[in-house]
Amino acid sequence: MILLISIVGTGRVGASIAFLCVSHGLDDVLLVNRTKEKAIGESLDVASAIPADSKFSVRGTDDYSELVGSDIVVIAASVGVYTKDRSENIHYQVEMIKDIAEKIKQYCPSAIVLIVSNPLDVLTYYFQKTSEFPRFKVIGIGI
Incomplete structure (x- = not known):
């Protein structure tokens, strides 16, 4: 069975997770980013780690409707606003995560969601x- 692993946010963390998924043979990967060109560019970079005869694929988009069928969604997104103190970004990050949550609820309500964005517990x-996903389907992962 081929799983669809979707990663929202294609910065350093999201791209690294995508690379690890494909280099370990973990099924199809979809990269979603607010900037379509960035998502496509990262997907092309990550795709270079897939053997030519692989049955898996990597693609990038800015269209959340492509999350349909995702089994796992990893959220590695952050806002493009950076301040001196991380706590000043909390409001922006919370608004971002609420927006992403609505889209995931709409397009892949049966997915398991792994959150790696900060502030982890808050998001x-x-x-x-x-x-409104069950608690066991939303997992925050941090170091």
Whole structure:
């Protein structure tokens, strides 16, 4: 069975996760980013790690409707606003995660969601509350 692993956010963390997925043979990967060109560019870079005879694929988009059928969604997104103190970004990050939660709820409501964005606990809480997914389907992962 081929799984669809979708990664929202194609910065350093999202692209690294995508590379690890394909280099370990973990099925199809979809990269979603607010900038379509960035998602496509990262998907092309990551695709170079897939053997030519592989049955798996990597693609990039800015269209959340392509999340349909995702089994796992990893959220590695962040806002493009950077301030001196991370706590100043919380409001922007919370609004971002609520928006992403609504889209995931709409397009892939049966997916398991892994959140690696910061502030991890806050974003995991708001994602779960906004999406209304069961707690066991929304997992915050951090170091």
